[in-house]
Amino acid sequence: xxxxxxxxxxxxxxxxxxxxxxxxxxxxxxxxxxxxxxxxxxxxxxxxxxxxxxxxxxxxxxxxxxxxxxxxxxxxxxxxxxxxxxxxxxxxxxxxxxxxxxxxxxxxxxxxxxxxxxxxxxxxxxxxxxxxxxxxxxxxxxxxxxxxxxxxxxxxxxxxxxxxxxxxxxxxxxxxxxxxxxxxxxxxxxxxxxxxxxxxxxxxxxxxxxxxxxxxxxxxxxxxxxxxxxxxxxxxxxxxxxxxxxxxxxxxxxxxxxx
Amino acid sequence: xxxxxxxxxxxxxxxxxxxxxxxxxxxxxxxxxxxxxxxxxxxxxxxxxxxxxxxxxxxxxxxxxxxxxxxxxxxxxxxxxxxxxxxxxxxxxxxxxxxxxxxxxxxxxxxxxxxxxxxxxxxxxxxxxxxxxxxxxxxxxxxxxxxxxxxxxxxxxxxxxxxxxxxxxxxxxxxxxxxxxxxxxxxxxxxxxxxxxxxxxxxxxxxxxxxxxxxxxx
Numbered sequence: 497x498x499x500x501x502x503x504x505x506x507x508x509x510x511x512x513x514x515x516x517x518x519x520x521x522x523x524x525x526x527x528x529x530x531x532x533x534x535x536x537x538x539x540x541x542x543x544x545x546x547x548x549x550x551x552x553x554x555x556x557x558x559x560x561x562x563x564x565x566x567x568x569x570x571x572x573x574x575x576x577x578x579x580x581x582x583x584x585x586x587x588x589x590x591x592x593x594x595x596x597x598x599x600x601x602x603x604x605x606x607x608x609x610x611x612x613x614x615x616x617x618x619x620x621x622x623x624x625x626x627x628x629x630x631x632x633x634x635x636x637x638x639x640x641x642x643x644x645x646x647x648x649x650x651x652x653x654x655x656x657x658x659x660x661x662x663x664x665x666x667x668x669x670x671x672x673x674x675x676x677x678x679x680x681x682x683x684x685x686x687x688x689x690x691x692x693x694x695x696x697x698x699x700x701x702x703x704x705x706x707x708x709x710x711x712x713x714x715x716x717x718x719x720x721x722x723x724x725x726x727x728x729x730x731x732x733x734x735x736x737x738x739x740x741x742x743x744x745x746x747x748x749x750x751x752x753x754x755x
Numbered sequence: 756x757x758x759x760x761x762x763x764x765x766x767x768x769x770x771x772x773x774x775x776x777x778x779x780x781x782x783x784x785x786x787x788x789x790x791x792x793x794x795x796x797x798x799x800x801x802x803x804x805x806x807x808x809x810x811x812x813x814x815x816x817x818x819x820x821x822x823x824x825x826x827x828x829x830x831x832x833x834x835x836x837x838x839x840x841x842x843x844x845x846x847x848x849x850x851x852x853x854x855x856x857x858x859x860x861x862x863x864x865x866x867x868x869x870x871x872x873x874x875x876x877x878x879x880x881x882x883x884x885x886x887x888x889x890x891x892x893x894x895x896x897x898x899x900x901x902x903x904x905x906x907x908x909x910x911x912x913x914x915x916x917x918x919x920x921x922x923x924x925x926x927x928x929x930x931x932x933x934x935x936x937x938x939x940x941x942x943x944x945x946x947x948x949x950x951x952x953x954x955x956x957x958x959x960x961x962x963x964x965x966x967x968x969x970x971x972x973x
Contacts, residue, residue, distance in 0.1 A: 521810065548854075568854035575853065587847030593840065597814040597860040616818065617860030620889035620897045620905075626845050641900060673809050 499665040501712040503533045506688045509712075510534065510653060513562075515543040517603070517649070517684055519656030519677035520723065522549040522572040523731050525669070527657035527690050529719040534560060545603075545649055547596065547675065549723060550739060553579035557749060561589050565649060567596035571736055578743030593626050594618070594646075600676055602649035607682030607709075614643040654684035657720045658705060659728055661691035661713045662698075667705030671726040674704045681709035690716040692728045759960045761913065762787065763968055764932050765870075767960045768911045770795040772868045773823060778802040779865075780822040787911075788825040788870045790968070797967055814860070820904050823866040826858060830883040831869055833925050833946045835907040837862075837888030845885065858887035863894075866906045874912035876945040891924035914940050916957055921949050930957040 520526035548569030681687035742752035769791025843849030894902035927949035
């Protein structure tokens with residue numbers, strides 16, 4: 497099966513109101529070329545699930561997000577993402593703020609077709625207060641322990657970026673961390689994976705993302721820019737600084753987008 | 756020994772936080788905690804694990820409790836509740852910060868310490884705006900079973916070392932750093948710290964520790 501596709505064709509699969517999961521973590525290996533395609537589109541009212549970085553910032557700045565599911569949003573070397581901050585301080589987006597491990601658990605539950613998975617994470621914290629829809633569940637066994645029932649984070653679409661992929665949709669991360677990209681793909685009805693480069697079928701011996709979980713492969717060299725994609729390239733710190741500075745006022749942001 | 760810097764005193768205090776932990780993952784966040792954990796591993800805590808762990812494995816370790824994290828805090832209160840999420844109304848905050856990150860899962864599952872580079876009343880507040888890291892009062896409300904893995908080992912700031920070894924688990928001053936007055940700590944804390952009549956001074960690095968620190972510091 498040849499899953500090669502284009503940014504344009506991926507966009508054609510997306511609808512306003514969809515729940516879109518974005519892989520990577522902070523300013524690390526984010527599918528930025530796919531995110532920019534969404535930012536430039538007519539899509540609206542998206543629910544975005546992300547361990548957020550500039551992907552969330554750009555989508556906040558272009559008013560694409562109705563609701564954000566996240567544990568944090570950060571640019572790593574610039575701890576506070578300015579476009580996300582502005583959106584939050586304006587009360588512009590609905591949120592579901594979760595512990596990072598709860599997010600992993602929600603994606604995992606979705607990927608194995610369970611409605612929820614029990615966890616201790618969240619108990620005693622204001623995650624429970626900020627998310628009144630979260631329920632607890634009591635162990636049916638002798639311990640009778642009360643745990644948080646982390647609901648499945650089902651996604652319509654997942655977008656991830658990897659170093660190498662093959663036409664069949666196997667993905668390989670050559671950098672230090674896969675983050676949760678495999679879970680994002682597993683949790684989604686449609687998973688699109690951009691890559692720095694394609695390799696022949698049969699060359700990826702232990703895929704980090706299985707072809708069982710992906711539907712489209714987009715060849716996108718520098719597709720994670722300005723975020724890092726080691727070993728292919730590091731974070732473009734100078735570019736990130738200019739991006740962060742662009743949040744100061746609308747004129748700066750328009751000028752940044754025009755470049 | 757007498758020419759140790761203020762930062763080096765804090766690094767040693769951070770190292771001491773990991774003493775006796777045995778074979779667990781140390782997750783220090785920030786420069787002083789990282790150098791502290793590295794110093795501990797190089798000296799009195801050789802079984803400490805300080806290497807990078809991929810995120811797919813991290814929460815297995817967190818939830819198994821085989822970890823001691825040293826986090827920062829935008830706000831930290833009397834019972835050790837920590838806030839890194841936002842200040843003000845959660846729906847439209849006055850100041851948006853990071854988000855809860857891993858603080859809820861960390862604090863309910865394993866030992867947690869805090870490093871506060873600048874000890875001020877803005878950080879050391881009576882009650883945090885958002886409870887990300889669970890403190891002792893919230894843990895007590897959950898009951899003994901749910902809170903059985905909860906432990907805040909210590910808080911280290913640029914003024915001193917603190918812990919919660921008091922009858923009601925309110926924060927107490929354990930030691931002041933060399934050159935710091937107890938009054939300074941009181942004045943810069945937004946709640947009543949438990950303070951003994953005689954407060955010791957945070958220990959200085961040993962000669963061997965200083966040598967190691969200088970080796971690894973540019």
